[in-house]
Amino acid sequence: MEKKIITQLRKIVGESAVLTSKEDLNAYSYDGTTTWAHTPDVVVLPTTAQQVSQIMKLADENRVPVTPRGAGTNVSGGSIPIKGGIVLCTTRMDKILDINKTNLTATVEPGVILQDFNLELAKQGLFYPPDPQSFLGCTIGGNVAENAGGPYCVKYGVTKQYVLGLEVVLANGYIMKLGGVTVKNRTGYELAMLFTGSEGTLGVITKITLRLLPKPPADKTVMAVFDDMAIGGQAVSSIMASGVVPAKIEFVDNFVIRRIEEMTPMGLPVEAKALLLIQSDGSPASVEAESKQIVDILKKNGAKEVKVAKDAAEAAMYWKMRSAGFAAVFGAAHTVLAEDVAVPRDKLADFINKLEEISARTGFFISYLGHAGDGNLHPSIFTDIRNKEEFDRAQETMAEIFRTAMALGGVLSGEHGIGLEKQRFLKDAMDPVALNLMRKIKGILDPNNTLNPGKIWEEERV
Numbered sequence: 001m002e003k004k005i006i007t008q009l010r011k012i013v014g015e016s017a018v019l020t021s022k023e024d025l026n027a028y029s030y031d032g033t034t035t036w037a038h039t040p041d042v043v044v045l046p047t048t049a050q051q052v053s054q055i056m057k058l059a060d061e062n063r064v065p066v067t068p069r070g071a072g073t074n075v076s077g078g079s080i081p082i083k084g085g086i087v088l089c090t091t092r093m094d095k096i097l098d099i100n101k102t103n104l105t106a107t108v109e110p111g112v113i114l115q116d117f118n119l120e121l122a123k124q125g126l127f128y129p130p131d132p133q134s135f136l137g138c139t140i141g142g143n144v145a146e147n148a149g150g151p152y153c154v155k156y157g158v159t160k161q162y163v164l165g166l167e168v169v170l171a172n173g174y175i176m177k178l179g180g181v182t183v184k185n186r187t188g189y190e191l192a193m194l195f196t197g198s199e200g201t202l203g204v205i206t207k208i209t210l211r212l213l214p215k216p217p218a219d220k221t222v223m224a225v226f227d228d229m230a231i232g233g234q235a236v237s238s239i240m241a242s243g244v245v246p247a248k249i250e251f252v253d254n255f256v257i258r259r260i261e262e263m264t265p266m267g268l269p270v271e272a273k274a275l276l277l278i279q280s281d282g283s284p285a286s287v288e289a290e291s292k293q294i295v296d297i298l299k300k301n302g303a304k305e306v307k308v309a310k311d312a313a314e315a316a317m318y319w320k321m322r323s324a325g326f327a328a329v330f331g332a333a334h335t336v337l338a339e340d341v342a343v344p345r346d347k348l349a350d351f352i353n354k355l356e357e358i359s360a361r362t363g364f365f366i367s368y369l370g371h372a373g374d375g376n377l378h379p380s381i382f383t384d385i386r387n388k389e390e391f392d393r394a395q396e397t398m399a400e401i402f403r404t405a406m407a408l409g410g411v412l413s414g415e416h417g418i419g420l421e422k423q424r425f426l427k428d429a430m431d432p433v434a435l436n437l438m439r440k441i442k443g444i445l446d447p448n449n450t451l452n453p454g455k456i457w458e459e460e461r462v
């Protein structure tokens, strides 16, 4: 990159907000995936939308790629600067600008860490449900850009169900305002939704207004042990068919149970083939009734053991185990391929059976973890990218897992996005006319392909 660009960036954001040392650039070269890395030429840490606008204008005019980045926890390669250029990191835009208890809304800057936001809301008895299990580190800007989900989404929906308004800086530097602070808004096309889940390819999100809920007064967690994974999957379908919609239904397999027990012993049933963790929330009376109904359904549907957490501490221990699950999987091998498919919730048991067949045939062990209540599983394969022959076979096995999910009416990505990881499958996963329309939208909003180039669209990858 030309030196004059870096000089200009220093003028825009100040000396201390421009990083160019080898160590700093390395720190921004990777994300939560284990297969991708690429160093940027420079990292900038703006603090205002005006600065973001000037950075975008400078980059666009000089054809310098810009990769927006929050905390870099995504698991699809989205925040890797695959074509070099500028990483525009929002972590210094970290103010909660407003929490309005009467309107049940909050307005935040994109770099606010989800957990910090949740702690502030809790002080006022408020609740923002989308809960990606990276909540200790991920940013709300990254959540909106990925349309993130999490355990609570069974009952409460994903990030897009809470986005009311956005401020977005376009590739040419224009600061655009979309939506507002009302829960209803039927003014023209839903453009705020277009940017929600756009993976940093259409604009840089600089302000977000979110819908909130009052914190449910009570909750209860039930843990069910299964000695067959598919029976566990069938139990999820039975709960959903019963008329009860729990707040969360999560699935953890034996591999994850053992990994967690090794790292943090908490007395988990290490012989269990699978665990379901289910949480009900609402008024104390409804939680009591719902939990009883869930326990009955689980017992009738093959659970070997069903335990109701006796208090908040026991429930918190189970949920801590679940939130550590993904890290346990990612730390288990040099290279971990983690799928993110979602299947219809009545097809979960079929999907698990088919995955077991694939595992037996290909010889790859498959670990399962995920948001079972949404039909969103993360089947993971352990391999080593340095062993080309094995890595190629692992990738082909992943492709088969994806095709299997699609054949059951599922989708390529439930929550992690396309990024770099899933580009090669996109054309098989979408209507070609819809795909072409998406490309045209990208072309209109970012004609010079400045924003996050190389992502989503396969042929643009270097």
Ligand SMILES: Cc1cc2nc3c(=O)[nH]c(=O)nc-3n(C[C@H](O)[C@H](O)[C@H](O)COP(=O)(O)OP(=O)(O)OC[C@H]3O[C@@H](n4cnc5c(N)ncnc54)[C@H](O)[C@@H]3O)c2cc1C
Residues within 6 Å of the ligand: 031, 032, 067, 068, 069, 070, 071, 072, 073, 074, 075, 077, 078, 079, 090, 110, 131, 132, 133, 134, 137, 138, 139, 140, 141, 142, 143, 144, 145, 146, 147, 148, 149, 150, 151, 199, 200, 201, 203, 204, 205, 206, 326, 327, 415, 416, 452
């Ligand atoms: C242990 C672990 C558990 C996880 N659990 C879940 C889960 O339960 N559910 C789930 O959905 N995901 C999960 N994830 C994935 C990840 O945490 C989410 O995708 C999260 O939303 C990413 O936020 P981030 O701040 O880290 O964004 P980053 O990883 O930095 O960026 C993600 C994408 O958003 C773009 N982006 C970031 N900020 C902006 C912005 N301000 N404007 C425009 N584009 C932007 C980037 O270019 C990139 O494409 C998990 C990841 C890990 C490591």
